[in-house]
Amino acid sequence: MTWADTFLRTLKExxxxxxxxxxxNVLTPxxxxxxxxxxxxxxxATREDEAVGTLAGxxxxxxxxxAMMQTxxxxxxxxxxxxxxxxxxxPAIIAVSERGTLGEFNxxxxxxxxxxxxxxxSIAVTHHTLTDEATMPLIVDKSIKQAFTTQxxxxxxxxPLLTGGNPAAxxxxx
Amino acid sequence: xxxxxxxxPAVLNRxxxxxxxxxxxxxxxxxxxxxxxxxxxxxxxxxxxxxxxMLGSMGLACPIAxxxxxxxxxxxxxxxxxxxxILMALGxxxxxxxxxxxxxxxxxxxxxxxxxxxxxxxxTASSAxxxxxxxxxxxxxxxxxxxxxxxxELVSRRFDADGPALxxxxxxxxxxxxxxxxxxxxxxxxxxxGLGTARRSALDA
Numbered sequence: 001m002t003w004a005d006t007f008l009r010t011l012k013e014x015x016x017x018x019x020x021x022x023x024x025n026v027l028t029p030x031x032x033x034x035x036x037x038x039x040x041x042x043x044x045a046t047r048e049d050e051a052v053g054t055l056a057g058x059x060x061x062x063x064x065x066x067a068m069m070q071t072x073x074x075x076x077x078x079x080x081x082x083x084x085x086x087x088x089x090x091p092a093i094i095a096v097s098e099r100g101t102l103g104e105f106n107x108x109x110x111x112x113x114x115x116x117x118x119x120x121x122s123i124a125v126t127h128h129t130l131t132d133e134a135t136m137p138l139i140v141d142k143s144i145k146q147a148f149t150t151q152x153x154x155x156x157x158x159x160p161l162l163t164g165g166n167p168a169a170x171x172x173x174x
Numbered sequence: 175x176x177x178x179x180x181x182x183p184a185v186l187n188r189x190x191x192x193x194x195x196x197x198x199x200x201x202x203x204x205x206x207x208x209x210x211x212x213x214x215x216x217x218x219x220x221x222x223x224x225x226x227x228m229l230g231s232m233g234l235a236c237p238i239a240x241x242x243x244x245x246x247x248x249x250x251x252x253x254x255x256x257x258x259x260i261l262m263a264l265g266x267x268x269x270x271x272x273x274x275x276x277x278x279x280x281x282x283x284x285x286x287x288x289x290x291x292x293x294x295x296x297x298t299a300s301s302a303x304x305x306x307x308x309x310x311x312x313x314x315x316x317x318x319x320x321x322x323x324x325x326x327e328l329v330s331r332r333f334d335a336d337g338p339a340l341x342x343x344x345x346x347x348x349x350x351x352x353x354x355x356x357x358x359x360x361x362x363x364x365x366x367x368g369l370g371t372a373r374r375s376a377l378d379a
Contacts, residue, residue, distance in 0.1 A: 053240075
């Protein structure tokens with residue numbers, strides 16, 4: 001079972017049905033896997049903060065969801081986290097593919113990646129970096145459960161160590 | 175708003191329109207109101223358990239309402255938003271035009287200014303036409319409100335069908351008349367109780 005299969009299975013086991021996303025190369029197995037599975041309701045958003053807003057509304061309506069994006073998209077959601085998700089205590093599940101490290105070719109991605117963890121730390125949002133298939137199932141399952149029981153968001157950062165990184169980036173470096 | 179898709183709509187009043195809308199809500203419709211005067215006037219129209227008041231995240235009233243509409247397809251859901259806020263989030267109209275939730279209605283209060291930050295002009299004051307933008311985004315059922323009577327006609331319907339719809343009203347610059355308590359967890363919890371999704375406990379007795 002691949003990391004993407006494991007993540008989608010864990011979402012199902014925790015009744016997380018709504019998938020909002022802005023496309024990303026690395027997360028394609030997750031986005032396509034969810035779109036191909038009738039269990040999930042997949043909504044492509046035009047911006048990452050929109051995806052987070054939809055997730056918040058769905059939660060309040062009784063539908064659990066996850067927002068998927070890449071690192072640069074994460075930089076667009078600081079206000080949605082700081083003025084909606086955190087103060088209203090909404091257990092948003094957010095999946096971010098990590099670019100800007102371990103072989104990145106685009107300096108813009110490198111710089112924006114440096115803002116991600118400090119931003120999350122500054123507003124006390126729990127985040128876990130997923131690096132290997134052995135520990136990932138437990139981290140994801142326990143953290144999703146913790147998010148819903150404590151009314152708190154959680155961010156999963158999908159490291160290139162887990163995903164293999166962006167194939168386009170690998171090609172540019174050779 | 176200088177380029178409306180109808181001839182010279184009347185200048186209406188946000189508090190008055192909001193009261194007229196709330197008076198038509200007969201099926202516990204959810205109402206998600208954007209930051210500032212939009213949610214102040216929703217609160218002023220009389221608190222309802224199905225009201226959600228935003229205190230930040232400018233531009234996200236429609237995405238939040240979309241989420242509620244997806245979660246509860248049998249409930250009518252209404253997003254109240256200002257012109258400045260929707261200009262910040264025009265992409266969400268494309269998403270809503272694509273998803274086409276039949277139970278979602280958007281009401282845009284358009285006074286052509288960023289009223290609460292010092293009355294700076296918005297693009298809607300001179301060139302941007304919200305109804306034309308919404309139609310172009312795939313929300314065919316989009317209309318400028320001609321006057322109060324027309325607004326009453328447009329909201330005299332079931333909100334759980336025939337969506338998505340968008341109504342835009344040319345409004346005056348009167349400020350909001352009351353403000354909800356700034357307690358986000360309380361607002362969220364009460365909204366969820368109103369939608370039947372809150373965790374039940376003895377503390378709610």
